[in-house]
Amino acid sequence: MNNFIESNLNNFKTNLTNIATKYKRNIDEITIIAVSKYQDCNKINSAYSSGQINFGENYIQEWQEKVKFFQNSLPNLKWHLIGNLQKNKAKYLTDKVFCLQSLDSIDLAKEIEKKGKFEQKLKVLIQLQIDKNDQNKSGITIEQAKLLRDYIWKSSKISFAGFMGIGPLDIEINKRKELYYSFIDNAYNLWKETNSINTQPILSLGMSSDYETAIECGSNMLRIGTAIFGERNKN
Template identity: 35%
Template sequence: MTISENLFSIKKRIDSALLRAGRKGEDVKLIAVTKTMSVDKISETLSCGVHVFGENKVQELVDKYPKLAGEIEWHLIGHLQTNKVKYIADKVSMIHSVDSVKLAQEIDKRFGAIKKVIDILVEVNIDREESKHGVDPNSVMEFINSINTYENLKICGLMTVAPMAENPEDARIYFKRMKEIFEDIKKSNIDNIDMKYLSMGMTNDFETAIEEGANIIRIGSGIFGPRNY
């Protein structure tokens, strides 16, 4: 299937998932994940009406950024090391993977230097898998309270990566828990926090994520086809 056909299918599935969840008419932001994908494929996706792209690695984003023109918005969705923040400060409109005070401090410093406020999401390690990054689900509120005073970052929501499973139903319990954390924080009315986005769901489980409240989904191979690892 072509990228255009893949996108048509995904959008239909998004609409169906929203309908099942009683969320008809709500908006779900689709992020096309460009990890290992060529500039030509990204350009084709852009021409199909997708304008938000997510990159996992700083170096890939830096390489691709000057080669793509037009109405394009970049998100950094992968793990971000503090020493790499300086390379993306003038290139991204959202960072999905903030999970330490040290990283938040560096983001605040680098974006302050260019007089820019950056939207961030707090990454939650919802299944507490040791090999994954993210804040412990029981410590999210405490973490947010420790970084919400930085002037150059705006906390706009949460992000997670559910455990990989053949059956997307296996991820439902994690998405449901994320939604609970999201709503608890929203009700707390903490300063400098706008719980607007819940970023969860990828190619294999995005429909389940939408049914449980996701309003940002991150799709790579479902749009572009298999990756060249």
Template identity: 35%
Template sequence: MVINIIEKYTERADFMLKDNLHQVQQNIKAACDRAHRNYSDVTLIAVSKTKPVEMLSEIYDEGIREFGENKVQEMCEKMEVMPKDIHWHMIGHLQTNKVKYIVGKTSLIHSVDSLHLAKEIQKQAIKHDCSCDILVEVNIAGEESKFGTSQDEAISLVEEIAKLDHIHIKGLMTIAPFVDDPEDNRQYFRDIKQLSVDIAQKNIDNVSMNVLSMGMTGDYTVAIEEGATMVRVGTGIFGERDYSNAN
């Protein structure tokens, strides 16, 4: 009896994850339709921080290969046991002393917010004989609680990082304010989209602005309507986070 109850609970949990994922994918398609964009132009990153590998595996089995983590240690632990064809995205604040653990292993580092951090990534990339794709994180709303360079300093930071030959700047990332109404963040998404256009027009060597990582569970559809090419969805897929076992 107990085993049957556990099996039924597990089946319901698996169904919930699949149902959540499919709903998010439908929402992305609808937002793309409204913005007259192709669904293939938007990459869904499943933000799996604090979630066990069993849950990641369920989403993996549904075809998801892009996973985002906030903590280096948690990412490295999951890398060890998850399939090797996963593209891992470092989306959380990255400390310089943790860079050595992920350079050469991540598909994209979203959260580069200083020249100091970029130089450490360059240093470790040279050691590992590899190059590293990054996004420059911009604190577009100017929130004191958020990391990221300011909108005013973003272009000069991009120009400085672009000189580092083992780093390739692929675009920008931002974390918009947490709001009840996603429409409240529309202007911030428009602002960072315009910033990416302004940077692209400068034709800086070693810089492309093809990636715009913005939008999370609460506002990703608005972000897509305003030009996001990557959206980072955690709660919308996995449910509320459990921080009791977080690193």
């Protein structure tokens, strides 16, 4: 198992380095999130042993089970919640969450403010809508994102770190590029209107099927599942 995961990670990193060079990107500025949804803990342990420290989970209950399983055995592991979070699940957020990538409403932010249990501020990404015609993906409009961004800046429990986007499943490559470039431009414009103008936002865009396009367009964080772990076990 460990050899399989290690080989996949090494192959992916080699390919990513070549892509970064192709588009004149600094590979050191691109973070890989290993999407471990539906993956068993042995695979996570293998990826961690191979140098991977950032992991992405979609569901609160599955994430809680994995946190409990590992306890303090993987001290540098960073959990990212990347799936849609219902308001009634905000009470389960703790300092074990390194980053919530899917913040998509002021109502959810208010619930986190009210019920989240943190020693320090929770790092969050605003999930921006990429394609208004894609009914399968969540995310908020630019207008809503401005209001959410302003709320976060006043929050005592939430720290604004950047933006996340999920692209359409099936779309022509040039249209995908157009949407991704627009996402990056919108993200930077929203970021520059804050007082974090001298820092760079996290731009979480790109998965196993589209990460080259995401890198070309400016992403600095990739959410990679299949290319690292293989097919998911949905049982």
